[in-house]
């Protein structure tokens with residue numbers, strides 16, 4: 001049996017069948033995934049335990065004599081088309097550093113995040129499990145913090161000798177008992193807060209923003225926050241390059257408030273005089289995000305650790321309508337379970353681990369990041385609380401084009417839900433009388449609801465969702481985890497119920513601000 005074969009077979013019935021038609025209308029440059037000979041280094045990595053007694057270091061070679069560094073870069077509310085690697089990006093979008101990372105690594109054109117707002121998706125990414133298993137369905141639940149018994153990323157990597165640092169937005173607890181340090185990070189520069197933070201007030205002058213913290217202590221800093229986050233990540237990499245490290249760099253760009261240095265706004269305004277003002281500011285914010293990613297990659301190269309660093313880049317949820325993001329060609333925005341709310345740019349690079357320069361259309365998820373990192377770090381995944389994702393290394397090394405085939409989204413009682421199985425996706429929205437069914441292979445923009453003509457498929461996907469939600473925990477803030485027997489509710493609700501729903505919706509939006 002080949003190394004890793006057993007784990008793959010365990011998931012076989014949940015895989016996307018071969019030969020399914022690829023999505024149309026969202027084509028990216030670069031060749032599609034194709035099966036390539038597995039990099040011998042990766043074979044060695046996957047078989048590391050077996051090789052341990054035969055001189056592992058000499059087998060792996062200098063670049064991989066130690067487990068790779070892991071860098072997860074998260075942007076915030078960035079549009080699917082607000083990366084110029086997307087060939088359908090608007091002309092004003094220019095992200096040369098993100099594009100370079102995508103070209104050096106692999107771009108997943110169907111990369112999902114596990115929710116449509118900031119906080120829940122962070123809970124999912126860092127625990128490697130659907131956040132609903134921890135009772136997190138809403139931004140309010142994630143924002144107030146999960147139980148400390150929920151093990152997150154750095155604690156998994158610690159036994160393998162990693163030093164971990166978090167930079168930027170946390171949004172998984174508003175007090176220090178829930179801080180990154182309390183949850184296993186060795187270093188932390190950033191803010192607890194809610195969804196956003198002022199980009200220029202880093203001295204804590206505005207109580208609503210909360211302070212910037214270094215480790216456990218509030219500090220008074222200055223500068224432009226996106227730049228400062230990159231500064232701190234760069235300094236950490238320079239300090240830690242001799243030992244394996246994990247960086248979680250969670251830029252709050254390009255989340256509200258709409259703030260960027262005046263000279264950048266003016267430059268883009270002159271370049272695109274007809275562009276709406278909100279979009280001009282967003283492009284200036286995006287420029288700094290892109291520069292920050294570029295500086296991190298450049299630092300990894302300068303310090304000689306680029307070849308052996310596993311880098312992920314993605315966005316925490318779809319582009320925000322309020323910030324004038326562009327999700328072309330996808331439908332919808334942040335706070336929706338249409339593709340525009342949950343599908344994001346998704347890049348993975350590891351020059352010493354697999355061949356870059358490819359776009360892979362197989363659907364993947366942010367839940368796959370932790371299992372991928374653990375496999376690369378040669379850490380055995382937990383068996384008592386299994387992770388929901390699966391390592392991407394078999395896909396990335398070209399050993400397969402099959403992966404997890406079913407993905408779930410749920411906002412609990414206060415919102416909608418969705419499920420994707422193969423190329424079919426069912427979207428149930430609060431306030432609507434029927435679920436909508438889409439064939440994403442033929443209709444990636446979700447323009448044609450096929451629910452009426454495909455009742456068996458609706459029933460099949462509904463049953464999948466019902467079985468999944470049954471396994472999830474009750475919401476942290478109480479109430480039902482189910483939206484209701486049918487997705488409507490609206491027409492039959494009493495005035496009181498409608499008022500309560502409105503209040504909940506407002507609270508939800510406020511929690512995101």
Ligand SMILES: [Ca+2]
Nearest residue numbers: 076077118316
């Ligand atoms: Ca967000």
